[in-house]
Amino acid sequence: MNAASSSTWMWYASRATGVVALLLLTAVALLGLMVSRQARLADLPRFAVTGLHRNLSLLAVAFLLLHVLTAVADGYVTIALDSAVIPFTSRYERLWLGIGAVGLDLFLAVIITSLLRGHLGRRAWYAVHLLSYASWPIAFAHSVGSSGDMQSGWMLLLAVACAAALAAGITWRVRAAARDLPRAQRVHALMAELHARKPRAGAQ
Amino acid sequence: MTIPNEATFPVASPGSSVRPPASGVPRLLPRTPDGKPGRVPQDLAAHQGTHGSLPYRGGAGRLIGELQAAGLTGRGGAAFPAHRKLQAVFDAARVTGRQPVVVANGAESEPASDKDATLLWLAPHLVLDGLQLAAEAVGAGRAVLYARAASQGRRQGPLDSLNEALARRRDARLDRVPVRVVQAPPRFLAGQETALISHLDGGPAIPAFIPPRPAERGLGNAPTLISNVETLAHMALVARHGPDWFRAIGTRPEPGSMLCTVRRGDGAPRIIEVAIGAPLSVLLARSSSPVLIGGYHGTWVPASLATPLTLDNASLARAGARVGSGIVITLPPDRCGLIETAQVVRYLALESAGQCGPCLNGLPRIAAAMAQIASGRPRRGVRADVERWAGLVTGRGACHHPDGTARLVRSALTVFADEADLHERGRCSASRHAAPFLPVPQATARIEADWR
Known part of the structure; x- marks a missing residue:
């Protein structure tokens, strides 16, 4: 053990990066829901929403790696590097770290298949991408379960806010899909709407 | 793979007693005895009397070199070199080990066009010959003829007459691969290659993103050659009379003839076979009205710009137009x-x-x-x-x-x-x-x- 690992900063760094990673994963999940509906965020064009979804997911990877590495390197408790990826092998907090490892594995699978998307069929990529819906709740369970911080105070509020935001996002996604017109009727509907609309003088 | 030298293969089929016809137009559409364009469908006997027997090449890949020498390009609109398409399917079959499929695309979903339906009506056996030769060239095990149901002002639907033509060929044991006739839905995009694949695979006739290209993974994931019916008919003539005969008309980069759908006034269009590079003016009405070249995905060209042009992509490019599938429409002066x-x-x-x-x-x-x-x-x-x-x-x-x-x-x-x-x-x-x-x-x- 070197001097750094015996101090407490790495412990705090691990907790802080974990919280930031949860926030990022929540944002990535919400953006993913928007991308899947081709929705727009404020005035951003759709490709920018997709770009944000992708870039924030890579940022989340960076924070997750820092989160894992600082936790492993920290000397306060002993966590083996392999137990960060192999579920339920850690001697410390076997259940909650195991759940974290599952969430990390699922997330990495989603990221890696997305990076290799050009080489995969769309269906294979999409099937793996659906794992996101499992990986977020698992990551959330790990966050709340393994950390005493998140079980009270403003951190608890943060966790509840994340969960509420994602629940709202999924509700929006499902309801929007239910309102979808069949493919054959989309153009007809838009044409009818455009012809009904009065010409706007001087409009863009 | 190596493309065999076309000189090592006989240009005319061995048993053929028919001498090569004059190289001028019409080549595809039947002629009356006095050399004028005929309007009577050619049955199998008349077809064989005019064109002779079907010159199979006796092995996959062999026709491809001849098509390259002929410089035949696709007549569906894209003008893609036919030999490259066949080669891609041939190669994909070798790499994947899957037996290819050949599709004759006669969807002709462009409402202004009628040349493919006319060809299938007047000279079905030339198209079906081309389909068999293309199937042999890529080593296909089956073929599909994809055609639209509606026909303009003809008594019999094209699908019935095509099935009849196929029955005659079965009786004569002409065809080596079985041909299935499939009706194209009346949608503008039905003839688009990936939409065609989706429809033949039992789905909606809706385009998909490529890759994969149909040549590599098409119908039932097999390498698939999709060729316009007119292109196949030209293949049947190249196989019979050789690349030099084919190149006798047309321009150097765009040899041969092509079928054009010409509209100069109300009523049915005229289907005219012209040598590529012919003066565009022969297809125009004598008026100063603008011309629509290339159909509904085509280009309007003012008469003054169109009249001096010739019917080939090199010339039409000057007016920002392309030959496409040969649709030339003069707007009547009383229309907007x-x-x-x-x-x-x-x-x-x-x-x-x-x-x-x-x-x-x-x-x-x-x-x-x-x-x-x-x-x-x-x-x-x-x-x-x-x-x-x-x-x-x-x-x-x-x-x-x-x-x-x-x-x-x-x-x-x-x-x-x-x-x-x-x-x-x-x-x-x-x-x-x-x-x-x-x-x-x-x-x-x-x-x-x-x-x-």
Whole structure:
């Protein structure tokens, strides 16, 4: 053990990066829901929403790696590097770290298949991408379960806010899909709407 | 793979007693005894009397070199070199170990065109010969003939007469691979290659993103050659008479002849076979009206610009046009090009598969704006809107539907700019009671089943 690992900063760094990673994963999940509906965020064009979804997911990877590495390197408790990826092998907090490892594995699978998307069929990529819906709740369970911080105070509020935001996002996604017109009727509907609309003088 | 030297193969089939015909047109369409274009369908006996027996090459790959020497390009509109398409399928079959499929594409989903239906009606056996030769060349085990159901002013539907022709060939034991006739749904995009694959695989006739290309993974994931029916008919002639005969007419980069659908007034179009590179003026009406070249994904060209051109891509490029599938339409003087274009664009927008954003969101807006320009008293700035939207949708779909529509619209706004000025002052130069000239089907897809 070197001097750094015996101090407490790495412990705090691990907790802080974990919280930031949860926030990022929540944002990535919400953006993913928007991308899947081709929705727009404020005035951003759709490709920018997709770009944000992708870039924030890579940022989340960076924070997750820092989160894992600082936790492993920290000397306060002993966590083996392999137990960060192999579920339920850690001697410390076997259940909650195991759940974290599952969430990390699922997330990495989603990221890696997305990076290799050009080489995969769309269906294979999409099937793996659906794992996101499992990986977020698992990551959330790990966050709340393994950390005493998140079980009270403003951190608890943060966790509840994340969960509420994602629940709202999924509700929006499902309801929007239910309102979808069949493919054959989309153009007809838009044409009818455009012809009904009065010409706007001087409009863009 | 090595392409065999075409000189090592006999140009005429061994048992053929028919001497090579004169190299001029018509080549594909039947001739009457005095050499004029015939209008009677050629049955198997008449076909064999004119063209002789079917010159199988006795092995896969062998015809490909001859097609390369002939310089045959696809007549479906894209003018892609035929030999490269066959080679891609041949190679994909070797790499994947899957037996290829050949599809004769006679969907002809462009409403203004009638040349493929006419060819299938008058000379079905030439197309079916080409289909067998193409199947042999790529080593295919089965073939599909994909044709539209409706035919303009003919008593018998083309599908019935094609099945009849295939039955005659079965009796004569001509065909080596079985041919299935499939009806193309009456959708504008039904002939697009990936839409065709989707339909033949039991799905809706809707375009998909490529890759994979049909040549590598098409029908049932097998390497698939999709060739326009006219291209196949030319293949049957190249196999019989050789590349030099084929090149005797046409231009050096674009040899041979092609079928054109010519509309110069109301009523049925004329299907004329011309040598590529022929003066465009032979296909135009004697008027100063603008010409639509290449159909509904084509380009309006003013008469003054069109008259000196020749019918080949090198020449037409000067007017920003392409030969496409050989549609040449002269606008009658009493019709308004903006009204005509607006109703075509409305049809094209309604024929969007509604799956890519630029097409789904862009084409209806362009169509609504064109309707405004056509109907008189358009609001200011609407032409600039159309220009901008046309630029925004181009190159961003799974297929080229938005690109082709944008091309048509932009050329209309350029060629009919004076007319659009007139419309802005509440007037129109066309006679008020003239019926729409360009043919536009009224039935568009309303439910998913309409794409099947």
